[in-house]
Amino acid sequence: MKLVIFEDQSFDNFYPLTYLRPVFELRCGATLLMEKMRRLHPGAEAVYFMRAALRDTFLQRYPGARVNDLDAIRSDDCLFANGRLLLAATALPGGPSAVCMAGDQVAFARADKATLNSGAAAQAATLEDLLAVLKGLPQADLPADAHMIGYPWDLVHHNADAIRADFAAAGKRGVEGQKALQAVIYGDPERVYIAPGAEIHPLAVIDVKGGPVTIDAGAEVHPFTRIEGPTYIGKKTILFGAKVREGTSIGPMCRIGGEVEESIVHGCSNKYHDGFLGHAYVCEWVNLGALTTNSDLKNDYTNVEVYVKGQLTDTGMNKVGSFIGDHTKTSIGVLFNTGTVVGMMTNVVNTGGICPKLIPSFCLHYGKPMKGFGFKSMVDTARISMSRRKAVMTEADLELLKYAFEIAKPERDAMIKKARKG
Amino acid sequence: MSDRIKEGVIKVVCETLKVDEADVTLESRFVDDLGADSLKSLELVAGFEEEFDIEMEEEAALSVKTVGDAVTFISKVVKEQHG
Numbered sequence: 001m002k003l004v005i006f007e008d009q010s011f012d013n014f015y016p017l018t019y020l021r022p023v024f025e026l027r028c029g030a031t032l033l034m035e036k037m038r039r040l041h042p043g044a045e046a047v048y049f050m051r052a053a054l055r056d057t058f059l060q061r062y063p064g065a066r067v068n069d070l071d072a073i074r075s076d077d078c079l080f081a082n083g084r085l086l087l088a089a090t091a092l093p094g095g096p097s098a099v100c101m102a103g104d105q106v107a108f109a110r111a112d113k114a115t116l117n118s119g120a121a122a123q124a125a126t127l128e129d130l131l132a133v134l135k136g137l138p139q140a141d142l143p144a145d146a147h148m149i150g151y152p153w154d155l156v157h158h159n160a161d162a163i164r165a166d167f168a169a170a171g172k173r174g175v176e177g178q179k180a181l182q183a184v185i186y187g188d189p190e191r192v193y194i195a196p197g198a199e200i201h202p203l204a205v206i207d208v209k210g211g212p213v214t215i216d217a218g219a220e221v222h223p224f225t226r227i228e229g230p231t232y233i234g235k236k237t238i239l240f241g242a243k244v245r246e247g248t249s250i251g252p253m254c255r256i257g258g259e260v261e262e263s264i265v266h267g268c269s270n271k272y273h274d275g276f277l278g279h280a281y282v283c284e285w286v287n288l289g290a291l292t293t294n295s296d297l298k299n300d301y302t303n304v305e306v307y308v309k310g311q312l313t314d315t316g317m318n319k320v321g322s323f324i325g326d327h328t329k330t331s332i333g334v335l336f337n338t339g340t341v342v343g344m345m346t347n348v349v350n351t352g353g354i355c356p357k358l359i360p361s362f363c364l365h366y367g368k369p370m371k372g373f374g375f376k377s378m379v380d381t382a383r384i385s386m387s388r389r390k391a392v393m394t395e396a397d398l399e400l401l402k403y404a405f406e407i408a409k410p411e412r413d414a415m416i417k418k419a420r421k422g
Numbered sequence: 423m424s425d426r427i428k429e430g431v432i433k434v435v436c437e438t439l440k441v442d443e444a445d446v447t448l449e450s451r452f453v454d455d456l457g458a459d460s461l462k463s464l465e466l467v468a469g470f471e472e473e474f475d476i477e478m479e480e481e482a483a484l485s486v487k488t489v490g491d492a493v494t495f496i497s498k499v500v501k502e503q504h505g
Binding site: 372416 | 461
């Protein structure tokens, strides 16, 4: 069977998080959305469908993956899974050909080889056409513990439960790395997994009363760090005296200090110093300067609104932090308002006040958005920050950055122009 | 060199860098003589774009070193974009 993981047309609801990656490569819990799908369907060969511009960099990360290959799926029975599906412990159900809809989008569909090679399905020239045909199949139900993610804040909202589910699925317990005698596991030691190569320094506290904690391979937890479960700390990440509150996922190779609560840091990003990050999603190669802080709760406790595709959207939640795109940097002391969207490859400089709720990509924000030092300068900075993790920006990476720049340019230019007139 | 552009450039320079008009000549260097740091340079570019209703290519604009060179550069851009 083929497991066909696809992006639908809602990928731009997740900008800036999805400029450089498909929706199903977003993190929720310890793993990416696509990793949960693959874990729950172990016998199936994965085929991925995404925007064409993402293909080359995706293949860099997953060499040999089958991408945007419509022919590959006609040779087998297929399970089509929307990339926005957040699965927990239950696989998508098997059985005869059927479809499960979420609004007007396919959440998942299963179709046998005969169905795929007959009638209108056989004539479909694109995956979108094929899915339109499959919408006519008998209806199936989504597993009770599955969710369709609609917006970035949904990832944060479900993160704690996803960490618990990932911990249970991994099935690993105990200390395989190094834990200093003076480091404390507070609560049931069966709710901790410290992977080989991970190191817990003296005077670190891992509190698992509220949920499990995984410290993945090669991670370091330095003294005076307090971690509250459920939390996931990724491979080779270092915590510097951090307060890591419940519901936090830190991806690989991050440097984290200060206070982080119910947030997702995708990977390869720095928040070395003090400052609060709450109910936020931070992409890769981000650096948050000392004392950078986001609000995640309004003083009147009302619902937080977030900009989606240029429109303020009611999240229906009263705790929502910032969504910060790849390669973005903040200076010391930057203050983000509740539910702020910060574009990718943007340089935010503190001017003493709270930043506006929407900061465009590829700009320098210094009280107002400005063009900054130019695209070449931004790329040069990105090369330097990547080299600090011994990563190299490839031609494919550069081409994708150029693509993202063009996608983000209309909003950026309009906001710069508007700020000038203001 | 248009007097209107020269006057506009000097006005933006004085407002942005908080310097007296008497201290600004065509030979004045933004960084060495007028104290523009990197952020002030960006503000100058934004100020010139607003003053003359033009769009300048960032790297080219930031490579301009003196007030006189800015007047020349902006004159060219104004001609290209406004005829």
